[in-house]
Amino acid sequence: MQSNHHDITIIGAGVSSVFLAYTLMKHNEHVSIHMIDLGKELSERTCGLDAGGVCTCEGMCSKYIGFAGLGKSEGKFNYTNDFGGELGRKIGEQTTFDLMQEVDDILCEFGGDIIPTYSTKNEKLSLRARMADMKVLSTEVRHLGTRLANEIFQKIYEVMKNRIMFSFETHVERILKNENGFHLKSNRGDFTTGKLIIGTGMSGSTWLKEQAGSLGLLPGKTRLDMGIRVEMKGDQLESILGDTFETKLKIERDSFRATTYCMNPRGRIIRKHQHGLVMPDGQNVREKDTPSANLNFSLFVPRYFQSHDEAMEFAVNIIGGINQGRERIVVQRLEDFKLHRNTETLGENLVGPSLNGECGNVREEVPELYGMALEEFLASVEKLIGETIHPDTLLYGLDAKFYEPTLPTDENFETDVSNLYLVGDCSGETHSLSQAAASGVYLGKHLGRWDLPVNDNHRKGEPCNE
Incomplete structure (x- = not known):
């Protein structure tokens, strides 16, 4: 015994x-x-x-x-x-x-x-990113x-x-x-x-x-990261991904800092269940027999709350409101997001959604901070890659990463x-x-x-x- x-x-x-x-x-x-x-x-x-x-x-x-x-x-x-x-x-x-x-x-x-192992380090890209007011985070x-x-x-x-x-x-x-x-x-x-x-x-x-x-x-204090998950053309970021499997990008502004998370070339978006909430999550191409033609990632903005209860209450109010008591995730075209209009259908969209979300208006359903961070981030990305992000790029609300107090x-x-x-x-x-x-x-x-x-x-x- x-x-x-x-x-x-x-x-x-x-x-x-x-x-x-x-x-x-x-x-x-x-x-x-x-x-x-x-x-x-x-x-x-x-x-x-x-x-x-x-x-x-x-x-x-x-x-x-x-x-x-x-x-x-x-x-x-x-x-x-x-x-x-x-x-x-x-x-x-x-x-x-x-x-x-x-x-x-x-x-x-x-x-x-x-x-x-593989490395995401790229000195030339890091220099170009600094010129676009961004930072490349690297890892082995x-x-x-x-x-x-x-x-x-x-x-x-x-x-x-x-x-x-x-x-x-x-x-x-x-x-x-x-x-x-x-x-x-x-x-x-x-x-x-x-x-x-x-x-x-x-x-x-x-x-x-x-x-x-x-x-x-x-x-x-308790940290909470939340942000919009982006799904774009698979070759849109080809000029910066190079030989690396994932590139992590960060922008810092006076009122926020934002970092890409879980970047998945040719991966899919799936539903993630945590704390009774349903969120869009990235599934790596290695986890699926049938790859996607798209690339997806989340842009997380960290915020700090005085207590864990306060952080969880904020997440539940926002993401729970999007879920509407079911597994609902809202999706919107980037062009519609920029023009402040609802997305009605994705039937003819160039970027085919890998997740069956509900068409709507991400801008109206997520706090302004996360939409503003995404707009500024994508503007810097356009400087970095030298081309416009395709208007059929899809935005999903809302992903989150939870932390302990x-x-x-x-x-x-x-x-x-x-x-x-x-x-x-x-x-x-x-x-x-x-x-x-x-x-x-x-x-x-x-x-x-x-x-x-x-x-x-x-x-x-x-x-x-x-």
């Missing part, structure tokens, strides 16, 4: 937690680790959404929670400090780059090297694809389960701090631990808010509560698979260097004398 007490317990089995636990067990063979997740193990994570249908899950959707978290979906690792989080600012850019290399080494150890990318990502994380799980105790479909109802660490009450019984790490990502935001309040942790942590991700750590997206420092995984490696190394268990909660652990 396995013990209910462990040196370290990790709540959440997403990408950051997986890389943390894997690193920790490699650096400290004596530490006992317990990983808890509300979802299922990877082999049991099935949902109708995976096959393009509707969600078939009871409770929270298995597409988003369970072992590997969002790492099972496309498996796109962007190795960069240009976007995807603020980890470089917290622990140093070079340190972050080095950690992301370690992440890639682990992926390759389990078979990721059969997919070569290893895009595993859904099938390979699942295979890799399953292999990692097979190694980890020999050293780590897993509790799936387990809901931690309450966290109690005591002099020896933490007491966890769950639907599967009680557990105790010396150190506690929370890596619940976006899916656990409501739960984390409740637990933080009971532990006396006060969240800070920030909770203060020190340089080692430890909160104001001794021996309680936050890692990955729920730390507020990472917003991508690569940076989340890197934060896990970082914390795994840090904890692996310390004597365990720690029984004095007023004193940090002492480094091992090796």
Whole structure:
């Protein structure tokens, strides 16, 4: 019978937690680790959404929670400090780059090297972009694809389960701090631990808010990115895409900054379900047997709200209003958008829609900020490519990327509560698979260097004398 007490317990089995636990067990063979997740193990994570249908899950959707978290979906690792989080600012850019290399080494150890990396760096394009008042964000990318990502994380799980105790479909109802660490009450019984790490990502935001309040942790501001998804002629950006699979562009103005996200040459637009909302999302060409003739991307504008509730209320009001209680997504031709008129039909449109949206007026259904950002962005793109964006380009409303409220942590991700750590997206420092995984490696190394268990909660652990 396995013990209910462990040196370290990790709540959440997403990408950051997986890389943390894997690193920790490699650096400290004596530490006992317990990983808890509300979802299922990877082999049991099935949902109708995976096959393009509707969600078939009871409770929270298995597409988003369970072992590997969002790492099972496309498996796109962007190795960069240009976007995807603020980890470089917290622990140093070079340190972050080095950690992301370690992440890639682990992926390759389990078979990721059969997919070569590609780079989006292009010095000539960067110079041209600056002349058009834009910036090109670059990255090294290893895009595993859904099938390979699942295979890799399953292999990692097979190694980890020999050293780590897993509790799936387990809901931690309450966290109690005591002099020896933490007491966890769950639907599967009680557990105790010396150190506690929370890596619940976006899916656990409501739960984390409740637990933080009971532990006396006060969240800070919450970021919310929203923007219009654009679908254009597949060759419209050919002069700037060059040999790269994706080019990320950014504009900064006095009142906003906006960045392209999830650019998919020859990809399709699909419906994304999050937080009860339905949004237009990009599907990579590698995920579909029948490619599109189009290119699509979202132009995200970040905004900061005083609380997570305020950010979610704003998103629900806007996107929920577009959805109208169903899966409605509004679509409008660029020419109609510029002329402030409704789009009535797409029957003769040169750019054939890859998503069955409802014709309407995006400008009237999204806040002015996002329409203004798109207009200025497209004007800069026209300077960059030296031609007019085709009037039959399609605009879909409204895409969004959600973030966790920030909770203060020190340089080692430890909160104001001794021996309680936050890692990955729920730390507020990472917003991508690569940076989340890197934060896990970082914390795994840090904890692996310390004597365990720690029984004095007023004193940090002492480094091992090796």
